[in-house]
Amino acid sequence: MNEHKKIVIVGATSAIATHAARIWAQKGHTEFFLLGRDSSRLNRVAEDLKARGTQNSVLTLVINFTNPEEIQRVVKQVVSDGAADIVLIAHGSLSDQQRAQNDLVYAQNELIINGVSAVLFAEAFATTLELAGRGTLAVIGSVAGDRGRRSNYVYGAAKGLVTRYVQGLQHRFAGTAIKVVLIKPGPTETPMTAALVANGLKAAPVDEVAQSMVAAIDRGAPEAYAPGKWWVIMMIIRHLPRFVFNKMNI
């Protein structure tokens, strides 16, 4: 396949997003808009993508992820010469649950970056896709958003917000050519989980997760667990009766 595509990645320095971008870059003739908070990290990703596909163009934009006016302005700028074919919203931070319980400023920041910020980007891009009448908006949520658990419910609550929000967008665009895709990774080997993996957490290889994410985006699937086995695991976790769930240390 060698069609021209415009792909916007919010949180483009994320390891999962970077691996997805490499898959898209190899397909050729892609116009990338990479949004992030740090220009040198963004530039490294941009150079890597340019080296992988000579027909690709890569632009980077530094943005404050928690400023609604800036989000609105930058999104308008990104689509000023044409709507995006794919928008991927990838940023996130694995919250320290214990710290969040004791430091409400930290808890607020985590809820905002993982939840509110992601939905504000989604809302701003949704409007541009609606105007174009087509396109795919993908957001990375998490299995953690499926059921609140004592070990990570601040992060889980923010991802739960993303889940419910995406459901609403899917309802809004039902029957149109606009697809809204929610990706729910299980534990994945990225910088976000490096410390946990070093302490024995079993996590999926990032390229495997990126491949299932890209496949789900290509299909326009409403929801995709990555790897797919998490669909079964989370179905069980969601349906466990409270008296069983409350005895589990998860």
Ligand SMILES: NC(=O)c1ccc[n+]([C@@H]2O[C@H](COP(=O)([O-])OP(=O)(O)OC[C@H]3O[C@@H](n4cnc5c(N)ncnc54)[C@H](OP(=O)(O)O)[C@@H]3O)[C@@H](O)[C@H]2O)c1
């Ligand atoms: N890894 C997992 O096990 C796992 C599981 C489920 C869901 N997820 C979700 O997958 C997505 C990608 O994560 P990843 O695993 O690829 O982790 P990652 O490599 O650590 O990437 C995290 C990304 O979020 C950005 N970010 C973090 N805090 C930010 C802030 N305050 N403002 C702006 N950007 C911020 C980082 O930017 P900088 O590069 O500038 O720091 C980076 O682009 C996230 O939404 C995460 O919640 C990950």
